[in-house]
Amino acid sequence: VISVAACGVNFPDLLFIQDLYQVRAPRPFSPGAEVAGVVSEVGQGVTAPRVGDRVIGRSGWGGMAEKVVVAADRCTPIPDEMPFDHAAAFIFTYATAYYALHTRAKLGAGETVLVLGASGGLGAAAVEIAKALGARVIAAASTAAKLSFALSKGADAGLIYPARAEDKSDLKALGELFKEQLGQHGADVIFDPVGGPYAEQALRCAAENARYLVLGFTAGIPRVPLNLALLKSCDIMGINWRTFVMSETMKSDENHHQLFELYKAGKIRPAITETFELKEAAKALARLADRTVMGKMIVLMPRTDATP
Structure with missing residues (x-):
């Protein structure tokens, strides 16, 4: 009790x-x-x-x-x-982000991470974890205030995407925003707890051999053309932290230990x-x-x- x-x-x-x-x-x-x-x-x-x-x-x-x-x-x-x-x-936000970026994506120093929903609890944790692992972080959020918050958590740069992206012109503009920030190389890892119409445009900006991390659908469950995964030679990974904790307890406990060390070092808060x-x-x-x-x-x- x-x-x-x-x-x-x-x-x-x-x-x-x-x-x-x-x-x-x-x-x-x-x-x-x-x-x-x-x-x-x-x-x-x-x-x-x-x-x-x-x-x-x-x-x-x-x-x-x-x-x-x-x-x-x-x-x-x-x-x-x-x-x-x-x-x-x-635990919920940091352990999920750490499991996604470290355990599953095996994020390396110097790689570029695109974080959607970067001002939310999970997104902000992902920004901090990615920076602690040595990555370059591009934050994506729906308002200037949210982007400012994500930048305050350590993101290197960012963009504001439309709160709604429904017609073709909106989606094209969204894709251009991603490309502008990510450059020709694209994102090595895409951290997506948002889904909805943003997912496909983010996936189009994936780098060769990228890892697309599916964490949730606050904007709805997307329908993504799988030919994009083939063209990019990228992995689409479902991140179910709950089942990881239940089935791989020792690895989960080790992740918690590493997170507490990052907290003690002042790298995450x-x-x-x-x-x-x-x-x-x-x-x-x-x-x-x-x-x-x-x-x-x-x-x-x-x-x-x-x-x-």
Whole structure:
């Protein structure tokens, strides 16, 4: 049992309450898949974590509550240097971005990465991770404010794409924007949590032997002509961090260790742009739905004796 201090707000929370996620939560439930707090009870036979330990818990759902029950192997110790608010905004975005860029794409120093949705929680984490791995990062966002935010996270350059790209002229203009920033070589890695009409134009700008990372569809599920993958000799990779954590636990734990080292070195830092009290949690989810959020939001729990 974790006495929750803070709960991260993530796009899957919005999908959960609409029954659009690949897993359906039993009713009744509260959303919230990523919590940080103090272990207040453990079950029989549990040796780690221990009561009093500060942990990040991957709850799946139920995290927007004062207490939540989490399997022991879904808890990760929090470094002493990391406060609860950073911890609640850490694992989902950074571990997903690190798994995508390091484990799957094997991003190398000097390569060019195009990050779509670069101002969101996942996109901003990808910008920082890619820079920490020595890459050149091009950020793509839908407004000047969002692009400025992505640049503040370390992106080398960026572009503003239209909030809607539906007709042929819009798509052609979008393709030209990508080409202008990426140059003749193109992008070695494309990090895409957005999808929609942006995906095909981004793929057209892939470099030879590029890796296109599919992470989500905030703008809708795209239909991409697969001849582009053939022409570019590129890989299209589905990035399902959830199944990686479940099936390759040791590799996942090692990734977490490396991320904490990057945090201690000051190379990555959660950008918490909004906080909400528990009674305002619905407002946080509404903010996700309107696609105006930059960085990460967290829900803070009422303070108790068990939550320092």
